[in-house]
């Protein structure tokens with residue numbers, strides 16, 4: 001049965017995110033009018049099987065062809081299964097899986113078929129969030145910042161603070177909650193900090209067959225090799241002014257810088273690179289933030305969190321310290337953004353993606369009646 005999306009009032013919305021670490025799909029519900037968060041609802045997670053993950057990995061960095069088609073099918077099917085438990089919501093935000101991201105060259109590619117999901121689930125689906133931003137000269141990423149602004153209001157923040165997402169790639173949002181709306185000049189500054197967990201994951205996968213350095217156990221007994229760290233920080237990306245964004249594998253060659261090191265020293269050095277990139281990023285904040293709230297899988301790594309605490313000149317804590325859920329923040333973000341798109345509100349601004357003017361990217365697919 002076809003369903004229109006109401007244009008006013010608070011609605012239940014679900015968001016689905018399949019991140020760059022290729023671990024699985026997160027779904028989370030929020031109540032929102034597209035401006036403020038009125039509450040958080042249930043959430044769910046579905047891990048990709050080893051076979052599914054291999055299909056996604058094989059398509060990384062590609063823009064078209066059979067590998068991309070196969071990955072798209074895996075993503076659509078995985079989301080259909082998980083989202084079938086959420087089709088009672090007013091709208092579903094479907095990010096899809098980023099396979100390639102080069103906004104100034106080929107563009108940005110998130111695979112998965114939102115129109116097919118809308119039809120299969122009988123619910124409106126908002127998807128393809130990044131293309132319009134890129135078409136208007138933006139980076140197309142990060143897009144969570146407008147949601148981070150709403151989070152800052154939700155937790156009652158009164159002074160500037162930062163949200164730091166440490167997934168495969170890292171991204172930082174500086175929020176000044178003294179502004180009323182996220183699109184106001186000065187309310188937000190956002191950009192990708194550098195590689196976060198992806199290089200460590202790639203290292204331990206290649207050397208030890210592990211998917212991650214769980215709890216930072218390998219890095220903990222190692223030492224950061226300062227020569228490799230200096231070479232890393234000499235990368236031109238760090239001197240570039242924000243907004244700026246990265247593809248997952250833009251720093252894949254970093255694993256080469258630690259080739260000669262022991263497992264422990266290599267893991268420690270790659271973990272140190274993630275923290276050093278964040279410290280560089282903080283230099284761009286217009287004002288010193290009161291705190292950095294960390295979200296994404298990297299906050300589960302105590303070695304990384306300790307490095308951040310040492311190198312940043314402010315309080316560093318996981319988002320749980322203010323009552324948010326760091327495993328679901330990105331899924332919640334795409335639920336929130338879906339409501340904004342459905343209501344014609346912007347989802348990015350010159351200060352968050354470098355787009356030429358505020359834009360509400362996204363395609364709305366409503367299932368055909370019948």
Ligand SMILES: Nc1ncnc2c1ncn2[C@@H]1O[C@H](COP(=O)(O)OP(=O)(O)OP(=O)(O)O)[C@@H](O)[C@H]1O
Pocket residue numbers: 018019020021022023165166167168169170197198201211212213214215216295296297298300301330
């Ligand atoms: N207990 C843990 N110990 C160490 N690292 C962890 C732990 N849990 C998660 N991680 C790291 O966090 C990663 C997953 O983070 P997250 O789910 O935020 O990434 P993502 O959403 O896929 O990526 P992105 O935000 O770049 O799209 C894992 O691949 C791993 O490297």
Ligand SMILES: CC(=O)N[C@H]1[C@@H]2OC[C@@H](O2)[C@@H](O)[C@@H]1O[C@H](C)C(=O)O
Pocket residue numbers: 019020098101108140141142143144145165167168169170171192245246330
């Ligand atoms: C192109 C793309 O998918 N980028 C992701 C990736 O993962 C983290 C970082 O790089 C961020 O820019 C973005 O994701 C988050 C959800 C965002 O858009 O805010």
